[in-house]
Amino acid sequence: MIVTIVMLLMTAAAIVVSGLKPTFHAESRLIIHTPLATKLGTEESGRSDPLDATSETERLLSRSIAERVIRDLRLDDWPEFNPALQETSLIDRIRGMLRGWVDREKPSSPIRNSIEPIIPKYYKALRVWRDGQGDVIQIGFDASDPELAAAVPNRLISIYLEERKDSLRGRLDAAEEWILLRIDEQKRRAKAARDAADDYQKIMDVVSNDDDQVEQIKSIMELSERQAKIEQSRVEARATISMLEAADDPSLALQNMVIPDSIAAMQRELRAQEQDLERLLETYGNTAEAVVDMRAKILKSRTDLGLAVDRYLKSIRAKLAALDHEDDALRSALAAAHEKRTRSALAQTELARLQRMAEKEQTALDKLDEQRRGLAAQAMLPGAELEVLSPAAVPLAPQGRGRLFYLVGALLASISIAVTAAFVVEMLDKSVRSFDQMAGMSRIVPAGFIPRLKWKDRRDPSMLFGPIQVGMFDEAIRSVMTSLKQSNGGKLPNSIVVTSAHSGEGKSLVARSLAIDLAADGIPVLLVDGDLRRGNLDSFFNSELKQGFNEFLCGQAGIRDIIHHHPSGIDFIPAGNASLHRFARLTDAADIIARAASMGQIVIFDSAPVLASADTMYLTALAERTLVVVRWGKTSRRAVEFCLHQLKSTRAEIAVAINNVVPNKHAKYNFSDSELFVKSLRKYHEFT
16 A cells, blocks of 8 residues: 555656746845935935835835836746746646536636736746845846846846836926926015015115114213203202292392302302491491491392392293293104104014015025925936845756655655555554454454465365465464364364354355365365355365255255265265255254264354354354354454354354465564564475
């Protein structure tokens, strides 16, 4: 079985391996660099997205690149990629036929010039992957042609670089067009802001000179200082007027204030006259002429001083009125100056706001122009930040192992499968191969092993009846007879029933072999074909008798009429007419046993299988010993157990012989009785 399975599997493997076509594999490698703008530290580096290995891997697998590669390299002309050019295999035809039975709709044949069926084949042969977590991308392609395997990765990279360059160029052009529109719009906005600031400055007469602004502030400060001085003068004038108007003696009031020199001289002269009057009064008395004259002078001086004070008071009042008028004028001028300054400040604020807006719009314009210059600089950089580390080279040898490697692998796998299958079969095998397997069965006596005879030897009487017997087979029959003799108290039993559980287990061969062995030893033996329905021993002995065991049991013939005397010394009784078995009286078989015993013969019954006919149980009840034949590797242990159960009424123990043993196979098992068929013993029985 192992050899058969190995041969079948190796035949299939050889067909598959011989149909394998060599496949060539070519690879190219790319690396992603850090963007150049990032290395230079320009402001545009924040806007330029660096290449990502994962996204670029997907870009290399895009449909547009695949279609261009297929068209440029004419992959539709290669049968391995175009199903329309492939010959339909036997398996595909069978599969299509089976599919046709299920689906009545006829499948459409592949279109010759269609690219759709080529796309899956292309992607199946293509492999794009990253080398670990780095930025290296590997591109591999499998093809039956080595030049094609190298051309696909190289062409794919060139198309990818072209498409990326065109894509980047298109993006830059679109961005430049958009930013130019923004620049034009921003220029108009900046010009409008500047014009608005200039117009406002002209309309509002906003002074933008710092000197003019200082003059305005200086004028306001001077007016404020002048107003403070006038206010102080007014306060002093009002105080003087109040003191002069409140005093009864103006001369006394003038002592504590600043007065004109003329009034001060008149006041000093009045005080000198008053002192002279006091001295005169002390000298001459109150009525002296000098005193009277001095008093007249003092009165006149006071009158003149009062008139002078009145004139001074009037001048102070006039000065106060002038100060009030000047103060009103100063207030008006100061209010006008403040209002002008306020208007100028508001105008300056608004002008500054407009100028800031103009500057902001100009700054935005400058940034847009800077972006435009950055785009122009990016346009001068390479379209892709990739470097081809190694282009795909034409492979010199096909990918994978050679056919011999696959054949050796298939051989090892076939042997493994075959050994496993044999092991499983052996594990599932429930047949009898050794007496060790029947150790638990009661009432059995191991009678020995009977090796297998060649088919020609089984049917050739000269091999059995001739002078030279088959060595190991003859020894096995003698061992069975010895076992029967030992189990019978050391003497040969006068009657033996040879039976089996099923038909085809070799009981007839064993029965006639036992008879031949006894006859060869000069022991009288009577062999009875006890299988009333299917007995065929007569074909071996050629007795040519018309009547047999069936006729005797039915009372239609006597014992002498059914016995055939064979030249070998064996008396033989055939089965007779099988149609009479329903009328047979098996109890009459005891007469045959008794007659044989009286003549010193040993009776051997070749009976029917126990599980096929109840006649065998009658015969085993009459006979002295029972021999059950079990076929090696075929009869199941369950059948043997059931057969012994059926024969439980047998008076003695039941002998069991294992027939049709394959010596070289039995010797490989680990049974205790496997030593009977070791190689040295098999050689011992071989004849040269």
